């Protein structure tokens with residue numbers, strides 16, 4: 001028997017219920033993973049509220065680390081006893097243990113603890129695909145990055161520093177600004193207090209930036225577009241403040257701008273590519289260029305409180321469930 005968070009209707013954090021389930025044995029191509037830590041991500045809030053479609057009733061979460069307890073027929077490259085993590089696959093990570101498709105499991109290297117890895121799977125792989133695939137950074141650029149002290153944000157700050165990119169990070173408080181700078185963000189702007197686009201022009205001698213990574217969405221769209229150089233790119237990689245609607249005529253008026261709305265699932269396949277992405281991330285961690293630990297820990301049964309904290313901007317860095 002295993003404990004799992006499940007929900008039967010979309011809504012506020014109160015829809016999340018702790019239940020006890022029988023999980024059984026893995027079938028062909030599957031593995032049973034006993035979790036050590038389960039990561040909480042903003043996407044879990046989109047799924048809980050129904051903003052992202054999902055069949056109900058359902059488990060929640062797609063990001064965890066643990067140890068392989070059993071494998072089903074035909075599984076050859078994942079072994080019993082192996083430490084693994086994952087960030088894609090069916091909902092249901094908020095649990096003590098579960099059955100997973102074996103081909104989404106990523107072996108964890110020695111030297112990267114489960115606790116550290118729990119902050120990296122979704123969040124570090126997101127930084128990888130944003131900076132190395134969606135709009136590849138070469139080093140030497142100055143970029144604008146929203147929610148720089150968030151779960152993805154603190155890793156992005158360190159990744160930018162590691163590859164010689166000057167990051168201008170937007171955050172909502174002085175404490176978060178200090179944290180982002182301590183993690184390698186070169187400049188910080190406090191949203192709600194400062195004019196984001198004006199500050200970006202000051203920092204870049206009027207030029208603007210070639211790329212903005214904007215996971216905040218509705219509240220920051222105009223500031224993001226106004227911060228770009230002609231033919232610059234808005235990477236709209238999230239909607240923490242609400243969805244974005246873009247008038248394409250505005251893109252011409254503001255400088256023939258590009259916009260992309262990337263999703264991890266289109267950047268992480270095939271499996272060999274996913275493992276290469278993870279290797280690049282883990283190598284930075286093993287080299288000490290990315291240092292990452294959970295900043296908020298909640299026991300599994302308090303998953304709803306973890307959601308409340310994340311949704312109310314009360315967290316910084318990674319939020320993780322303990323078992």
Ligand SMILES: NC(=O)c1ccc[n+]([C@@H]2O[C@H](COP(=O)([O-])OP(=O)(O)OC[C@H]3O[C@@H](n4cnc5c(N)ncnc54)[C@H](OP(=O)(O)O)[C@@H]3O)[C@@H](O)[C@H]2O)c1
Pocket residue numbers: 040041042043122123126147148149150151152153170171172173176191215216219237238239240241242262263264265310311312313314315316317
């Ligand atoms: N496209 C993809 O494949 C992909 C993958 C992973 C994550 N994401 C997106 O990346 C973003 C970061 O994810 P995360 O899990 O690391 O979350 P997070 O950044 O730790 O938390 C969200 C942050 O967004 C900021 N924010 C601004 N307006 C907000 C509002 N109205 N409500 C709540 N937060 C607001 C807050 O930072 P301040 O207090 O500093 O403003 C908050 O801490 C999310 O939008 C997520 O959906 C996208």
